[in-house]
Amino acid sequence: MDRIESGWDDYWAETFRVKHRLSIPGIQQYDKMVVDFCIESLALEPGKEILDIACGAGDHCIEFAKRELKVTGFDISKRLIEVAKERAKEEGVEVNFLIGDMRKMDFSNRFQGAVLLSHSFGFFNHEENITVLERTHSALAKGGKMLLDLMNPYQLPRFQKTWASLEGGYLLSEPHVLDASAGVLKGRPAKFIDVEKGHIILMNQDALSNNDIRMYTALEIHSMLNDVGFGNVEFYGQNKLPRMPYSATSERMVVLATK
Ligand SMILES: C[S@@+](CC[C@H](N)C(=O)[O-])C[C@H]1O[C@@H](n2cnc3c(N)ncnc32)[C@H](O)[C@@H]1O
Helix, strand or coil, X not given: CEEEEECHHHHHHHHHXXXXXXXXXXXXXXXXXXXXXXXXXXXXXXXXXXXXXXXXXXXXXXXXHHCCXXXXXXXXXXXXXXXXXXXXXXXXXXXXEEECCHHHCCCCCCEEEEXXXXXXXCCCCHHXXXXXXXXXXXXXXXXXXXXXXXXXXXXXXXCCXXXXXXXXXXXXXXXXXXXXXXXXXXXXCXXXXXXXXXXXXEECHHHHHXXXXXXXXXXXXXXXXXXXXXEEEEEECCCCCCXXXXXXXXXXXXXXXXX
């Protein structure tokens, strides 16, 4: 079989964030629980404005809009934003979807809530990760809250090599590997065996780098948030209600902070 290398936006974004995501049993129910948790934690009443940073194909944005929030979804992938717009139209909800790099967001004093879900924080070097927090802080109105839904660095999932049967072929995902000295979770080099077209699709360098995540501890995040001007920093141990205290054995590390 021929081997082809593809990038994040031209191939892998849709494969992971749409096709593979939709194949996860119970994912829609899970999204609803996450959205309920966000709305309560961010204390958002209908009509308030929320910013979903790294919104992917809009799964949570659409749920937020159904709960009568004014939603802006922001993602770097043109393809995912295209899919998100089509889905919002099908669902009959209005969402302002924007394409952009979270390091360059230029919103000012506008949103009552901002979320980065499914561990969408830590994609860059340390300085750029701080820039993301600064830009999010600027985007919030005074008193607005930010919610980071992160993996618990003390309780990483047991990553395994997996095969998934998706439309057109099979997706093989290699497990993430933690580079403990760098504090970076190295992304999964995936392959798609395209049975219909008879070739194997690999990730190019851009797609691979998109999957590396800097893992921070609660203490580090707390200090970074204080440095950029956030207060009332709180930690929770799961991304669904009821809100549970954060501990070394929690399934997630959810961070809530107020401007
Ligand atoms: C883990 S996915 C999360 C998607 C969605 N929030 C969810 O919960 O399903 C991370 C998302 O970040 C986006 N992304 C990666 N780098 C980005 C950047 N520099 N600026 C904005 N979005 C970015 C990717 O396109 C992808 O949709």
